[in-house]
Amino acid sequence: MAQRSGSADLPLHGGRLPKWLGDRMTRLGAIMCEAIIHHYGRNELLRRLAHPFWFQSFGAVMGMDWHSSGITTSVVGALKRGLTPLSGELGIHVCGGRGAHSRKTPHELALIGERVGFDGTDLANTSRLIAKVDSAAVQDGFDLYLHGFIVTDEGDWVVVQQGMNGESKVARRYHWLSEGLKSFVDQPHAAIEGANQGQIINLTDHRAEASRKGQLDLLLDLGPDRILREFAKFDLGPAPEPAQALLPHLVMPAHHNVRESDVVMRRLHGNIAAAAERGPSDFAELLMVPGVGARTVRALALVAEVMHGAPCRFSDPGRFSLAHGGKDKHPFPVQLKVYDETIGVLKSAVQKAKLGRDEELGALRRLDEQSWQVERYATGPSLKEIVAGEFDQSHLLGGRSVFGWEPAPEERPAATLSKKV
Numbered sequence: 001m002a003q004r005s006g007s008a009d010l011p012l013h014g015g016r017l018p019k020w021l022g023d024r025m026t027r028l029g030a031i032m033c034e035a036i037i038h039h040y041g042r043n044e045l046l047r048r049l050a051h052p053f054w055f056q057s058f059g060a061v062m063g064m065d066w067h068s069s070g071i072t073t074s075v076v077g078a079l080k081r082g083l084t085p086l087s088g089e090l091g092i093h094v095c096g097g098r099g100a101h102s103r104k105t106p107h108e109l110a111l112i113g114e115r116v117g118f119d120g121t122d123l124a125n126t127s128r129l130i131a132k133v134d135s136a137a138v139q140d141g142f143d144l145y146l147h148g149f150i151v152t153d154e155g156d157w158v159v160v161q162q163g164m165n166g167e168s169k170v171a172r173r174y175h176w177l178s179e180g181l182k183s184f185v186d187q188p189h190a191a192i193e194g195a196n197q198g199q200i201i202n203l204t205d206h207r208a209e210a211s212r213k214g215q216l217d218l219l220l221d222l223g224p225d226r227i228l229r230e231f232a233k234f235d236l237g238p239a240p241e242p243a244q245a246l247l248p249h250l251v252m253p254a255h256h257n258v259r260e261s262d263v264v265m266r267r268l269h270g271n272i273a274a275a276a277e278r279g280p281s282d283f284a285e286l287l288m289v290p291g292v293g294a295r296t297v298r299a300l301a302l303v304a305e306v307m308h309g310a311p312c313r314f315s316d317p318g319r320f321s322l323a324h325g326g327k328d329k330h331p332f333p334v335q336l337k338v339y340d341e342t343i344g345v346l347k348s349a350v351q352k353a354k355l356g357r358d359e360e361l362g363a364l365r366r367l368d369e370q371s372w373q374v375e376r377y378a379t380g381p382s383l384k385e386i387v388a389g390e391f392d393q394s395h396l397l398g399g400r401s402v403f404g405w406e407p408a409p410e411e412r413p414a415a416t417l418s419k420k421v
Contacts, residue, residue, distance in 0.1 A: 010171040011254050012164055013068040017077075018402060021327050024339050025062045025074060030082030031346040032058075034090065035307050035361060038353050042092055043179065046158040049150060050177035053314035054306070055160065056252070061306050063334045066321035067252040067262075069171035072162045073098050076148035091116075091153035096127070102147035102161075109149065118155035130159050130176055141165050142172045252317070258331040260383040262318035268383070270375025271301040271319075278370040295397065296341040297367075299323040303342060304368040313372070322386070325394075329401040331383075332390040336398035 017025075036045045048054045059071030062078070080094040087093045093112050096105035106124030113120020127149050142163030151157040159176035253262065275298040302323035305313060318331075324342070325334040349360035380386075392409055399406030 010069040010072075010173060010252050011067060012166075012169045012171045013065060013070045015070070015402070017064075017070070017074050018327060020336070020400065021063055021334060022074070022078065024336075024343065025064070025078040026082040027343050028062050028339070028346070029058075029075065029078040030086060031343060031350055032303065032307055033079065033083060033092075034086070034350050035346060035353075035364075037090055037092070038350065038361065039307070039365070042090070042152045042154075043156055045092065046150065046152070046156060046177060047179065049160060050158045050175045051311060051314070052173060052175055053317065054311065055173075055175070056317040057314040057320045058306055060317045060320040060326075061302055061323045063321075063324045063327055063339065065256070065326055065328055066258060066318045066330065067256075069162065069164070069173070072160065072171070072173050073146055076146065076160060079150070080148075087112075093151050095149040095151070096147045098146045102131075102145070105147055105149050109151065112151070116153045118151070118153070123149075123151060123155065123157065126157075127159070131161065141168075256328060256330045258318045258321055258383070258387070262316060263322075263383055264316045264319065265380075265383065266375045266378070267313070267316070267371070268319050268322065268386075269378040269380040270371045270373075271305070272298060272380055273374045273378035274367055274370035275301045277374065278367050293341075295335070295393075296338050296345070299338050299342050300345060300364060301367050301371055303346070304364040305371060308365055308368040309372075322390075325390070325399070325401075327402050329403065329406075331387045333394050333399035333401040333406045335390075335394060336400055338397050340398075 033045055036048065048058075055075065056066075056071055059075045060066040062075070064071045064074050076094070076097060080097060083090065083092060083094050093108075093116075095108040095112070096102045105127045109123045109127060110120040112118075113123065127147070131144060131147055142165050144161055144163040147159070147161040149157060149159050155178075157176075157178045160173065161176075162171055162173045164171045275294065302320050306320065321331055324339045325332045327334055345360075346364075349364060352359070353361045381389075391406075394406040395408045
């Protein structure tokens with residue numbers, strides 16, 4: 001998965017992650033990471049975490065608000081809780097977090113380095129420098145409040161950190177990847193994701209190399225006082241338009257509900273069709289997990305895509321929220337029975353794969369392959385009809401949100417419990 005630079009709008013949301021969802025995110029996130037490492041290795045997991053579109057889809061499939069800044073905090077926290085007990089086995093370590101936890105990152109890296117053998121002090125300096133670059137060298141109006149540093153036993157790493165702009169109520173997420181990194185101050189980001197705030201000062205862009213050198217030369221030759229006096233003589237006039245190509249830009253909308261414009265419907269229909277066509281042959285014969293039904297196989301089709309899909313598959317993160325739902329009832333309440341069955345299937349598959357029996361993990365990969373094969377001709381209901389159907393059966397599938405358990409349709413009030421639009 002190639003490194004890329006880009007940006008995206010992430011509405012800044014408050015609130016807390018409920019324990020009933022946080023515990024499940026911890027288990028699902030860890031088992032999905034185990035499966036990815038089993039198939040592709042630790043460095044491939046790092047590459048995926050460095051991909052902002054994949055990261056957003058990963059959080060959406062785990063039941064978080066599909067479009068919001070909260071995905072960053074909750075995913076980093078879930079991975080730290082879920083992967084830390086497995087660090088000795090998997091050789092991957094999650095450090096840092098939000099607020100005070102971010103400031104503990106250098107100390108955590110130093111301790112892990114002593115234990116597993118990489119240069120923890122050097123990586124601690126790397127952590128500090130990355131935070132400085134995104135808070136000082138990239139002056140885009142966002143104050144950093146989260147710093148997650150994920151490192152392997154070999155010392156390869158990915159950093160995910162996020163800043164907020166309180167006035168505009170948006171967040172920006174930054175992704176760094178050690179692979180292929182030549183310079184911390186010459187276009188080092190794997191990606192930048194956040195709200196488009198117009199022209200920004202980014203002295204880490206490789207096109208700013210001459211500017212960086214010129215600023216140092218001016219400071220040495222003239223000194224700061226003379227620079228200010230000379231600068232005051234100029235009438236700069238209006239700022240010119242930036243002569244640079246627009247970067248890839250993922251727009252995460254402000255509206256809470258998932259709309260058909262947020263989803264590539266042919267891909268969603270492909271997921272549904274693959275679950276219907278591949279599910280009976282593979283899952284009945286190979287998985288044999290009690291209680292797993294057609295609805296869980298549909299969720300697994302989306303989970304399988306997150307584990308195996310190509311980068312281009314994640315341009316519509318909202319689609320992955322249809323795996324289990326969302327904590328704010330968008331697109332529908334989190335279906336806990338489906339969620340728990342998904343965890344059970346993945347746990348069974350990974351445990352057997354550790355013993356050399358890859359049939360169940362292979363079935364999940366074939367489910368993903370089937371999805372992109374059949375999406376060329378698959379058709380199906382509209383997103384509105386799909387979501388309405390999920391709401392109708394939500395009470396049977398353990399539907400739950402921050403507003404409580406989902407009642408049966410005949411027990412629901414006329415007005416929706418959520419006032420978000």
